[in-house]
Amino acid sequence: MSSSGPARLFRAMTAGDGVIFTLHRVLPASDRMFQPNKLLEITPEFLRETVGQVRDAGYEFVSLEEGLRRLELPRAERNKFAVLTFDDGYKDNRDVAYPILKELNVPFTVFVTSEYSNHNSELWWVILERLIADNDSLTIRHRSTSLVYPCATLEEKNEAFGAARDALICRLTEEEQRSAIRDAAECYGLDWRALCKDLILSFEDLREFNQDPLVTLGAHTDTHPMLARLSSAEDMRQHIQSGLDEMKDRLGLEPVVLAYPYGFPAAVDERCEAVAEEMGFVAAVTTQPGTLRAGSLKRRFHLPRVSLNGMHQNQRMVDVYLTGAAFVAYHAARRIRNALRGVMKQKA
Incomplete structure (x- = not known):
């Protein structure tokens, strides 16, 4: 081409x-x-x-x-x-x-x-990358649902990112997306505000x-x-x-x-x-x-x-x-x- x-x-x-x-x-x-x-x-x-x-x-x-x-x-x-x-x-x-x-x-x-x-807002795609990179398993919760992603190996990490990304932008509403990624960051000890300030x-x-x-x-x-x-x-x-x-x-x-x-x-x-x-x-x-x-x-x-x-x-x-x-x-x-x-x- x-x-x-x-x-x-x-x-x-x-x-x-x-x-x-x-x-x-x-x-x-x-x-x-x-x-x-x-x-x-x-x-x-x-x-x-x-x-x-x-x-x-x-x-x-x-x-x-x-x-x-x-x-x-x-x-x-x-x-x-x-x-x-x-x-x-x-x-x-x-x-x-x-x-x-x-x-x-x-x-x-x-x-x-x-x-x-x-x-004062979430760079959710960067947060998601950091959480998956630093953990062998990731759980994202919204309402009464828990989305669990194994991410111990490189292959699992790539699959987890793709699946979680699709859930955040397709399955959850805007409000649910923000709440879920903030809660996940706080649960795993990631300061999402500091991350935003850094970037x-x-x-x-x-x-x-x-x-x-x-x-x-x-x-x-x-x-x-x-x-x-x-x-x-x-x-x-x-x-x-x-x-x-x-x-x-x-x-x-x-x-x-x-x-x-x-x-x-x-x-x-x-x-x-x-x-x-x-x-x-x-x-x-x-x-x-x-x-x-x-x-x-x-x-x-x-x-x-x-x-x-x-x-x-x-x-x-x-x-x-x-x-x-x-x-x-x-x-x-x-x-x-x-x-x-x-x-x-x-x-x-």
Whole structure:
């Protein structure tokens, strides 16, 4: 699918005018055997290489707002662009990624979850990794139910993480998820507030960080809920507005772009898009893959992003991303799958 393969034949049709990259953390490579959150991490070396590779492919790195502005220009004036975005506000965005991006003069956006920056909410995926790494068995309780996961061996740890992750984001409600992971952390002696403080930029950090014109801060709700799981549009609005209010009070700014927490298809529905538009955002981004073109603005509250992640840290994969062909195939397959599911439901 790379530009040296079949996708090169379709690149002119599928590459689009721009691309927004999703990142979370930038950290030195680790030799730990158990790394279930590796998907969320890339190395500083890969970040540097990717910036050079994308520029060599003819893209200019711009701010997210500038990228959106370019999509409104006539096609002849639309130079190819790339945007870097970081979700959640990890300290390594400042300590590891920023020096590289500053040196290379690359603008970027950090999407801030306000209660993470207040160090008062649960990084449940990190908590879960720590609990499984440090124990031979893990019990997560909610209501009268106990979920027990053996995790003595590496294989068991990986299986436990996958099963517990699915339970936390699919079987439990948002409120149950938070209660269950907090209780588990406290039961096993893990200070989840200290963990959040250790990993996430405070509002004081963000205020200083935001002094550089290369840095833009965006909205990412207050406690990082999966918005589509919430019972009403008003609940969605409250979580988004709470994050906005905190950023305005603590930083004196009002973000114009929203990143939906999680951002995959089950996490973002039409209600989310309607709320984002009603609240006056210029645009909202998902984590659903795809490149950008002028037509993307017709659905500006459901913009795609491309994941730079720890599972695919190689130049060939970045080349595949830039062709856009893989995303066209992905969305076509998803439409076919959804259509087949609809047919099966009707038959049932």
